[in-house]
Amino acid sequence: MIIMKFKETDTEEIVSLFYKTVHSVNLKDYSQEQLDVWATKEEKESKINSWKISLGQNISFVAKINHKVVGFSDLTYDGYLDRLFVHKDFQGQGIASALVDMLESEAKKLNLLEIYTDSSITAKPFFKHKGYNIVRSQTVERKGVKLTNFKMRKKLKS
Template sequence: MRIRVFQSADINQMVSLFYETVHAVNARDYTKEQLNAWAPKDEMDAKLINWKNSFVRNITYIAETNDEIVGFGDMTQNGYLDRLFVRKDFQGQGIATALMNRLESEARKIGLPQIETEANITAKPFFERRGYQVIEPQTVERKGITLVNFKMSKGLISE
């Protein structure tokens, strides 16, 4: 596996990876109705455009194996971790850890004091193991459906 910087040509694989991962991995913590509101099939085309623009603005890394994208993560210049997803059949192989190591390293390099994120129920234990603290649980609404997630943060110590 290698970690590299986002390229515009990656966007189709990334949107597909997001949709498939949410519907497979997060199914243990969210209902089908919630998954469909969070990652609706009918919004994939819009995501191709909107996400591509945000990935270009953000600090975005891709994890790939054999020229196939197996994970990605992105963070704003202000330290908001927007997305972190690993393909459903590559879970538990250290890919999210490698992506977060790179993102946290980059955040330290540009002098950010902390990283904040909104972690879903499934991802919360991963972030807690990395030293992220829950600020507060949140209820968010997508397409009229409520989902629980957790506002979390981690202070960064300069190295």
């Protein structure tokens, strides 16, 4: 596995990975209706365009195995870990940990004091294992459908 900085040419593969991962890995914690509003297939083209911009503006990394995108993650310059997704067929292989370690390293270089995120139910145990603490449970609404997630944060040591 290699981890590299995000390139615009990876965007379509990243968005496809996002849809497949949400609709398979998160199925154990969310209903089909919730998954359909979280990762709406009709929004795929607009998501490719918007993510090309946002991933390009953030600190973004892509994990690849044999030139195939198997994970990605990004961090805003104020310390918000926006996205962290690992391909459904590559779960539990240390990819998410490697991506988060890279983001935390970059955050320390920027002298950020903490990283915060909105974690899915599915990702909560991972973030807890990585030293993130739950700030609160929260309910977000998308297209009239409620989803539970968790505001989490980790204080960084210099």
